[in-house]
Amino acid sequence: MAHCERASKPLLQCLRSSYARSLTGFQVQARGFQSTAGVAEAQSEQSQPFHKNPDPELVSSPRLERRLMRQGTTPIGSRRRRAALQDSPNLPFEQLPYQCFQEARNVLLADRAEKLAEIEKMRQRIARVEALSTEEVGGEQSRKSRLGAMQLHLERLKIHADINDPLVKRKFEDGQGDMSKPIYRFLADRKWREYRRKILVQRITQMKVVPDVLPHCDPSVDTKLYFGKRQVQPGDFVLANVSTSAPKLDVQMFERGEKLVTIAVVDPDVPNVEADSFDYKTHYLAVNVPLSAVNTKVDLSQLSDDSQVVLPWLPPVAQKGSPYHRLSVLIMEQKDAKPLEFATVKANEADRDNTLLRTIQARYHLKAIGAHLFRSQFDETTLEVMNSIGFKGADLELRRKKVEPLPYKRRNPSSFR
Amino acid sequence: MLQPRLLGPLRALERAFVPSIRSAQHSFQPQSLIQRSLSASITLPKTTPSISRTLLPFSQVRYASHASQGTANRHSRDPAGKRLGAKRTGGEYVVPGCIIFKQRGSKWFPGDNCAMGRDHTIYATQAGYVRYYADPEKHPERRYIGIVFEKDGQLPHPRNAPSRRKLNMVTIPRMDPVAFQSDMVASIDENGTQVGSVEAVNAVSGPQLRPGYMYREANWQIGRAAEKAGISAMPYDRRNRWLAWRKRQVRAERAAQMKSLKGKKKAGKKGK
Numbered sequence: 084m085a086h087c088e089r090a091s092k093p094l095l096q097c098l099r100s101s102y103a104r105s106l107t108g109f110q111v112q113a114r115g116f117q118s119t120a121g122v123a124e125a126q127s128e129q130s131q132p133f134h135k136n137p138d139p140e141l142v143s144s145p146r147l148e149r150r151l152m153r154q155g156t157t158p159i160g161s162r163r164r165r166a167a168l169q170d171s172p173n174l175p176f177e178q179l180p181y182q183c184f185q186e187a188r189n190v191l192l193a194d195r196a197e198k199l200a201e202i203e204k205m206r207q208r209i210a211r212v213e214a215l216s217t218e219e220v221g222g223e224q225s226r227k228s229r230l231g232a233m234q235l236h237l238e239r240l241k242i243h244a245d246i247n248d249p250l251v252k253r254k255f256e257d258g259q260g261d262m263s264k265p266i267y268r269f270l271a272d273r274k275w276r277e278y279r280r281k282i283l284v285q286r287i288t289q290m291k292v293v294p295d296v297l298p299h300c301d302p303s304v305d306t307k308l309y310f311g312k313r314q315v316q317p318g319d320f321v322l323a324n325v326s327t328s329a330p331k332l333d334v335q336m337f338e339r340g341e342k343l344v345t346i347a348v349v350d351p352d353v354p355n356v357e358a359d360s361f362d363y364k365t366h367y368l369a370v371n372v373p374l375s376a377v378n379t380k381v382d383l384s385q386l387s388d389d390s391q392v393v394l395p396w397l398p399p400v401a402q403k404g405s406p407y408h409r410l411s412v413l414i415m416e417q418k419d420a421k422p423l424e425f426a427t428v429k430a431n432e433a434d435r436d437n438t439l440l441r442t443i444q445a446r447y448h449l450k451a452i453g454a455h456l457f458r459s460q461f462d463e464t465t466l467e468v469m470n471s472i473g474f475k476g477a478d479l480e481l482r483r484k485k486v487e488p489l490p491y492k493r494r495n496p497s498s499f500r
Numbered sequence: 501m502l503q504p505r506l507l508g509p510l511r512a513l514e515r516a517f518v519p520s521i522r523s524a525q526h527s528f529q530p531q532s533l534i535q536r537s538l539s540a541s542i543t544l545p546k547t548t549p550s551i552s553r554t555l556l557p558f559s560q561v562r563y564a565s566h567a568s569q570g571t572a573n574r575h576s577r578d579p580a581g582k583r584l585g586a587k588r589t590g591g592e593y594v595v596p597g598c599i600i601f602k603q604r605g606s607k608w609f610p611g612d613n614c615a616m617g618r619d620h621t622i623y624a625t626q627a628g629y630v631r632y633y634a635d636p637e638k639h640p641e642r643r644y645i646g647i648v649f650e651k652d653g654q655l656p657h658p659r660n661a662p663s664r665r666k667l668n669m670v671t672i673p674r675m676d677p678v679a680f681q682s683d684m685v686a687s688i689d690e691n692g693t694q695v696g697s698v699e700a701v702n703a704v705s706g707p708q709l710r711p712g713y714m715y716r717e718a719n720w721q722i723g724r725a726a727e728k729a730g731i732s733a734m735p736y737d738r739r740n741r742w743l744a745w746r747k748r749q750v751r752a753e754r755a756a757q758m759k760s761l762k763g764k765k766k767a768g769k770k771g772k
Contacts, residue, residue, distance in 0.1 A: 291663055298660035351662075359667050403674055480674040481667075486595050486627065 141169050159257045176249065190249050198244035205237045241265045262376040265339065272337035275305045286317040287454050292411045295351045296363075296440050297451055304374075304453040305335040306414060320407070321457045324464035327471070329367065329383035329396035334374055334414060334453060339373040343417045345449055346383065349440050350399060352408040354481060365435045366410060368394040368443075371422045393429050399459045400469050404481035407460040414453035415444060423447055512672075590632045591651075594624040600645055610636065611646030612655060626666060630653040 095269065137147040139158045148158050158165060212220065212229055220226040235298035245266035247253050252270075254260050260267030283302055287293050293300050308315045309331040313320055336342065348367035355362045368390045372381055385391050401408050417423060428447070432438060438479070467475035517591045532746045576763075588600045601608050601622040611633065613626035628647035635644055635656040649666060657664065689708065707715045716722075726732075737743075 294660050295662045309608075336745050354669060356667060356669065356671050361665055361667060404669070476671070478674050479671045481669040482672050484668045484670050489593070489595055489598070 100428065108433075141165055143169060150159050157258075161256075162251075165275075168445075195244050196455075198240055202237065202240045202244065205233060205240060209233050209237065214323045228303055234468050238265060249489055262335070262379075263339075268337045268339070271335065273303075275335070275337070279305060280500050283317050283454065284474075286456055287411070288316060288411050290409055290456060290458075292351075292409060292454065292456055295409075296349050296411050297413060297444065298415070298441065300451040300454050302453050304337070304414060305333075306412070306455045307333040307335075308412060308455045308457065309333070315455075315457050317416075317456045320455050321410075321459055322462055322464050323398065323400055323459060323468040326400040326410075326457075326459060328470055330412075332381040332383065332412070332414075332455075333379050334381055335379050336374055336376045339376060341373055341378075341420060343422055343448070343454070344372050344374050345370045345415045345417060345423070345443075346372055346381065347440055347443070348396075348410055349413065350408050350457040352406060353436075354402065354405045356481075363437055363439060364397075365432075365438055365440075366397045366399055368392075368432060370425065370428055371417070390425050393425075393432050394435055395496070397435065398468055398472055400472070400474055402476055402479065403457050403460045403461040403465075403480055406460070407458045410457050410459060412455040413440065413451055415449035416452045418448040418450070563578050589632050590630055593628070594630055594647065595627045596625055598624045600624060600630055607643070608632075608645050609639075609642045611644030612657070613647035614645055626668070629653065 134142075134147060139151055140160070142148050142158050143153055143162050145162075146331075150161070151158055176454045177185075179185070180412050183320050186217060209230065212226070212233065215226075217226060220229065238371060242265055245264075246269075249396060250262075251266055255270045256268055260270065264270065265320055280302060287300065287302075300406055304450055308319060310325045313325075313332070332346070334344075346367070346369045347365060348387075350364045353362040360424055367383060369383065372386065374381070383396060388395070399408055399410050408471055431446070432443065444451070468474075582602075582604075584602045584604060588594055588598065588599050594600060599621055600614065603620050603622075606616070606620050608622055610622050611631075613628060614622055615625050615626065616622055622645045624647050626647050626649070627652055628649045631646045631648055631653070633644055633646060633655045635642070637659055638644075638656070644655070648655055649664065707717055710716055710718070
């Protein structure tokens, strides 16, 4: 028995007994019992026992959870909640027999109704301002600022209307939130900023992607990177044979509307022995990639060659002995969501080597909204990848240059002879 | 020397009493009353507690016989200098590992191409020219020591400028790691005896002439003897407390045996 099961048992028993006592009078007319038994009936209908065919909504033992996850379905919600649901009658909120709870729900419902009225009022006001002519409002500038402030307030009201709804919270926690709705976008954004964004920002600043590749980056979209099925955390080392094919991106926007973005993968760590420094190499460049809050998946290998991909994927390889390569994936928003002219971009950016992303950014007025990072170094699979892509210098190795000691520390200077 | 502080008043008491005692008791010894009362106080009946016994357990005084030996130990409290401070000035050329600043605590922090050692020593990690600077954007109060590559380079760099780095590497033909060498063999021919190592795949099984002029099997084959014979050790089970107890017992016995032997040896030596 899992800990949470044991922990929630007394609570459940208490709930069940009080529920039974209070419901004895009116359980007949209450529709609840039918829906309560829903889960239990469904179980009894199944010929298989629970451990053979665990329900992702109810499974609570770690072993069964693991089995489910191996099959590809993730259990829903927290383990504590699933354990509690196993024995609960699963009544809808409005039929729960707790007076205080119902009173609280009424307060929340009243608040929501109030907010909805405000939203309606705000919409009407916005429509009124939009209908006014420019002279009446007092110039284009003031009209713009007024409208902007009103829109902002409207968005805030929309979130406030739903933020206290227990069903919304539950749906979001179950991962069933509809990202086309502002409240779920708001919740997802908040969750992302709480942990994942912090990690990302730390990685790109500590590994110096930000001053090396781009001067600034304030990530506002959640970016996940996959090679095959495996997700790569920001800054992970990726084997050379894993990264031979282009990765898949999952770019979650938290704003409404659609954006066109440019996606670039840049390696700022190509060793240049002659100049005793590092060069840049663009491993991938694609423009005019549409993104929205609901359209998040971008497969870099599936983008169209004749309208989007400027530079196709070049598998990253690191020469033996060279310091690790930071393959930085940058997602840059195109100005006003306008498409770039593909032919000119393709003509201008044909060179992979030493094209600075800063230059591209300035040339096409791009703004970095998302970043990701993975690293590659020489490993046992690098040589075959080098051979398959025809990498020059596969038979060479980098070694540290010997440090010339200061004159007075030399073992055998000419002055000794 | 510690002396009871009450001795002074007691002496005064003694001075007051003694003439009367002397006049009353002719057999009085020329010994002070206090000492007598101190030594006799334990044997005295409880109904008449002596003066000294009731007054003695008070604080004691240290007279200046030791502490007044003033400045004799001054040098032990004035240690040698630790040779801290700057070892390289600004603009001086340094190579990796050069110590630039020795300090107690982090008076200076390592900036570009510098690092801080275990005792907060700042040393160079790149060859270049030393710069002492402040970087208010990075930290408003810290002072940094950094290295620039050009003689007239400036620090700090702008925050959003790409970092300036050097590769400091040369290319050589790639060397694959040498395959695992398993054992030593020796061969005798007209050139003399040659000792070398062979790879596991080339190692001939069976006895060969090996170092030490022995015909024997390779070490790795000897090591696999138990495996070949099908002898397997019992897998270790940490919950098997019976086995653990027996092992511990054997170890204790052995230790006791060794200890007794040691004692005997010593005893024998002493006897001689």
